[in-house]
Amino acid sequence: MKKNKKESIIKSARRLFIQKGYQSTSMRNIAKDADVNLALVNYYFNSKESLFDLIYNEIIEKLLSDIQISISEDNTTIENISYLIDIYTELPIKNPELTSFIFFEIYKNPSKLTSKIIKIEHFQKAINIFIQTARRDMNKGLIRQIDDPGILLFNVLSISIVPFLGKPIIKNTFNIDDKTFIAFMRKRKEEIINIFNIYLNPPK
Amino acid sequence: MKKNKKESIIKSARRLFIQKGYQSTSMRNIAKDADVNLALVNYYFNSKESLFDLIYNEIIEKLLSDIQISISEDNTTIENISYLIDIYTELPIKNPELTSFIFFEIYKNPSKLTSKIIKIEHFQKAINIFIQTARRDMNKGLIRQIDDPGILLFNVLSISIVPFLGKPIIKNTFNIDDKTFIAFMRKRKEEIINIFNIYLNPPK
DNA sequence: TTATAAATTAAACAAACGATTAAAACACTT
């Protein structure tokens, strides 16, 4: 439990920022949680905002790199979709509170994301690969002709990431525990893949 | 601009709470926006929290009643799905900031939703109608055999509501304006209906 | 008009906030 104090500040800050958001997390919260003097937080990280930015960027990069490694032109479109759904089903199972953090913090300050545009170029690149692969598979007759593969990708991401945004709603509404919820999500994962499989199957 | 002061406080509070969330909205913000003395806010509504609850409940009720009126056993499953997608595509177009407000405030305090369980009974009722209608249409051979119609409903809701949670992300990533965004959403609406149409079409 | 209640205000409360200061404790080299 000794450990480097700087590290434990980051650890506490990450946990609290993700759990309660920027506004609801105070520097005193962080200091107390890390078992460290308040002034030390400002000593290492000059301000609350810069500490937050550190954690924010860290998370965005992780998320974008995940989407990148799952999409490849060596895959079929169906495979790309399956991997995407899999990753974005499993990732929030491991980090249950991450998605709503992302959404809300971006929502409140979209420009912060724009400043990370360099990393987003990789994201855009992955999108292009997905679209090109889909066009290729359309020409091959492997999948149905669709207007805009970008919308398809968007729909895949939408449907896979939403449960974890709405987790508290779902858990409360249907009155289920964490284990049941995760089982529900895994079952749903197969179902979603099935939906896109059937949808993309070219009509005879 | 005269109007009842109590009403204009509610109006300002609603706008600010939705826009900035609970924590980032101060009583002084609200008072100034409503052009009213600070103490008057506490005079009419005893505390910040109870003022927030008022608005919160109002919004939840609106949202749940919308889902209720779109689902009916007189519809086919395809119709139920189409109406749902339509409503939840159009609703956030009119109230762009509503969805992320809902998600985040529920996320931070799920128990607040539980206390509205009476209203949620109506929601549950609508869910049951959807499921029964789906089972009926399965027996009729109108739609494909599916394991769990609840998951289907859940997927429909997921895919239709997500764009507005991610609106700032999308707008920034793809660098588009509001009009283009709305057009994109409307186009996508047809696409989504199409996906479920094809998916549910019973295999010969 | 006068009495009574409701609406509205200025002022202040204690508590919490992010940030800074200046001093103390520590680690390290010479």
Place this chain on the structure above:
DNA sequence: AAGTGTTTTAATCGTTTGTTTAATTTATAA
């Protein structure tokens, strides 16, 4: 052991927060 730079601390700064007080204005009724 003395000196030096880094790490850590207690204390405090000026603001902002939600809420309350007590006084004042306005509306209502007798």
